[in-house]
Amino acid sequence: MKNDQKNFVLFAVLAAVILFGWQPIASYFFPAANPPATKIVEGKSEVVPNPGADPAADSPVAVRDRALVLRETPRIAIDTPRLKGSINLKGARIDDLVLTRHKETIAKNSDPIRILSPSGTGDAYFASFGWSGNGVQAPGADTVWQASGTRLTPTTPVTLTSQVGGQRYQIQIAVDDGYMFTVRQTIGNAGAQPVQAATYGLLSRRAPPRDKDTWSIHSGPIYEIKGGVNFDVNYTDVDEAPQKFDTQGGWAGFTDHYWLTALVPDQGKSNVIQFRNTGDNVHQADYRPASLTTVQPGQQVTATSRFFAGAKEVDLLDRYEDAGVVQFGNAIDWGWFGIVEKPIFAYLDWLFRMIGNFGVAIILLTLTIRLLMFPIAQRQFASMAAMRALQPKLKVLQERYKDDKPRLQQEMMGLYKQEKVNPVAGCLPTLLQIPVFYALYKVLMLTIEMRHQPFVGWIKDLSAPDPLTPVNLFGLLPFTPPSFIAIGVIPILLGVSMYFQFKLNPQPMDDAQKQVFGLMPWVMMFIMAPFAVGLQVYWITSNLLTIAQQQLLYSRHPGLKTAPAK
Template sequence: MSNQRNIVVAVVLSGLLLLGWDFAMRWFYPQPAQPVRTEQVEASQASGTAAGQAKHTREGGLTDAADIAEEERDLATELKSPARVPITAPGLSGSINLTGAMIDDLTITRHRAHVEKDSGPARLFSPAGTPAQYFAQFGWAGAGEGVDLPGRATRWQVEGDRLTPKTPVTLVWANGAGQTFSIRYAIDDNYMITATQSVTNRGASPIVLRPVAQLNRTERTASADTWNVHSGPFGAFDQAVSFSPNYKDVAQAGKIDNAGSVNWLGFTDIYWMTALIPTPGSAASSDFRALGKGIYLADLFYQPVTVPAGKVVTRTTQLFAGAKESRVLDAYENAGVAKFGLAIDWGWFRWFERPIFLLLDKLFSLTGNFGVAIILLTLIIRGLMFPIAQRQFASMAAMRALQPKLKALQERYKDDKPKLQQETMALYKKEKVNPLAGCLPLIIQIPIFFALYKTLILTIEMRHQPFVLWIKDLSAPDPAKILNLFGLLPFDPPSFLGIGILALLLGITMWLQFRLNPAALDPVQQQMFAIMPWVLMFVMAPFAAGLLIYWNTSNILTIAQQWYLYRQHPQLKEQAEKDRVDAARKRERDKAGA
């Protein structure tokens, strides 16, 4: 039991270190601004803001009240312009700006901006110059001389009234020198826009052009980039997804060229992403650039093409702009977009996290409530582990029965440690006892817990999902904070002091669970087990409510399981009570001796 306690303590402390590292680093050791290399001084001076100083929330979006008000005013002005082509699709709505042929107005119709039901759809793209600037643009770069190309200020003509899944639109511009440029936009029912760029050369000689596509965004609306969830530039290169670099890396370098053949590239937040997907086999190149003032580019460059006189050359690029819905991304991957399902940053344990997510999503589809689905998932996991728990308790009983023999061996070989180890292992083998069997449920529980943790913080399927009563968003922390009297007092406690009802229940259930375990005779272990439930209460308070529901349910089931198995193994319960009494007497003796 002493060995088991040591393993439990080590695992729990390791888990606390893993889960709390990012918080501790940010709270106790605020990071200074990184130095900028000499060749990037000009870009840094132009930005007016040191890289990494933007304030980012978990979901992203503007945080300053003045910026939010300015964004609303700018949108109202920009979107009134008649030089726009409406976009209406099941997944996206917005408009295309005929000035520059930019897709700079997109909202995600399936997801709300905030938890309030009347908050409107989540906005992804905003026009250039607005505080939330974020847009996509398709065009050409000159690879030769003497060709007038369309640019940011070019006013395009449109063929079609509205972009829908059934009605594509085509933007056309002629340079007056024999070349006509066109971009045909098509959209599907989800989040994919297909841009087909064509150049018709009616001139007397060939021209050489380079088709390009570009994403342009501000860092001000980015979600927080943490140790377990990447926010920033990313992409797939040579069939491998790369969740790097971050914005700070690009700001310091000014420009980062991506090595390898590009499958797709763009920007990701915790729930949203954009990606440019080149024509397969086109040998395109790509980079990420920092323009200053927190503006970043993802560039896609095709190889220069020659357009002979009297010919047309076409290049097709896909733009994904929307929510990171697992099923949608998997469907696009099945349709040919390499590694697109891995755009969700599952991390090292995706082989385990994906099945947990799929089971949870299936339970949600059956129950209609994600909180109930989490509880059912916990019941399934604990049910599968119950036979292991039975063996654990049987092993504990066997270990208890061996205690007199083990003590006899310790007395006999107290001066011969190798012999003691040899005889102890022989005794275990003779009695068919595995001293580590009691740790198996804990070892299994750790990846399950981490998989659910990643599922709850990553998957948009649980965003804004309510449970019961005051819990309106299972992906967010418990809003019922005790320190502000559940919202009655007009302040929001710091995250590490934001103890809610679910965190309090976690501390209580952990305390009850430890009370049912045999008491440790070591005073240090006694103190650790006494304070651990309340330490966990503070550590877990800022985490998603859904995760706390899982842990509370698991604790309650563990208490019920312990009560049942103690009835099956009464000698363990008697020994646990005896250990508790002995521990109390030892504390009294230690106090008296002091």
């Protein structure tokens, strides 16, 4: 009896540690969800601003008004199905870009996501292309280029031209219907002596990013060298010392949770990729060829590179990888379980396109996973029934050899062999579900396809926590409870479903274990509350299917519901 009480107290302390200490741990290893998309006020859903949204031009964060900065320089408009913005002819910079298909919030009149902003604003973020070398004068940041047109579209590229000293420079910029720019840089030597020159491209980003860098979702510098995408460099590493890499081809840039910018030099040449802090909280990613090119008088040399600025949409990234950008599909931080995550995403995305509701697609995905695991569950229940029947014999052995542990283990293994029982078979389905559950968590958290997707009723964003909580009487009371106690309706349903699932499980013989399993559903309810509703929908559906499955398997293995013989 004393041991039972001791076990229960130990579990209660452990549960309290998990309950109160989970949030700081999870915020690093398992980021809970996107910011809430809605809040419930007087029983109605209201859209809330995105706390990570691009600051308004007149906010204290801005150094200068963006609209004013944009008017100060000559520009060429960018107009594609996914992008709008402009190219700054002063310095030949792509520094004004928004994503027309992705909004800051779910409101119909929400501003689009801004990914690039000109120098002089608080969130300056731009790409620039140029030359360096020996015996060559190159255009600089103040050079005003001449343009061949006034509008860049997927069907109308533009060419920028500048004459400096004895060299003539051209930058031809084209853009596709996605997020990829193609940049052709040409230097023509009109002088009397040969010159040595090399192209470069750079990305400059001011101020900290909107997304936090965590263990499972990287936000910060990203690069590909030697056939692998690397997420191991963060902004603090760059602050301490420049990070330089030699590679064949390669690409480099900055990634956020859903957004990416990347410079893609010629994939067939040797390049040097670098990240560095250029001062005043500005981080830069750049590339240059490993060697200079000699340009003879009267000759010209062209180098082609690409520049990506947009959303990390899986299909588009894979398309660019197929077009020659090495490992570009892995710009999404799939992690260790990518071999599981990618098929799960492909199937989930196919279901969504067929049905049109992401929540229903998650439910059907869960049903598919449970059906695939049903044969394993059958073996688990058979093993559990056999183990339960062996409990009296195991108790006898434990009493007989309680002072001889090696002999006890030997006798137990002999009993398992004699009765043809595998003691670990019952754990196999649980172990198999761990990578599947984590893979689904990563899919729902990483992929932009679920961002701002509604389900039913008050669930307007499956990638955010449930906003409807009884703590403030479902929004009727005029206060917003702290996140720790703001348990939504969906997490409560999760706890209830888990409670009934545990009730159907074979009851442990130890009273302390019974109390532990009785409390576990409610502890998990608090733990899961901050996570994305989409993940909770998966777990609830899985619990309900498990309950139905248990009822079926109990009918086949009635020994699991009866107390072991003594």
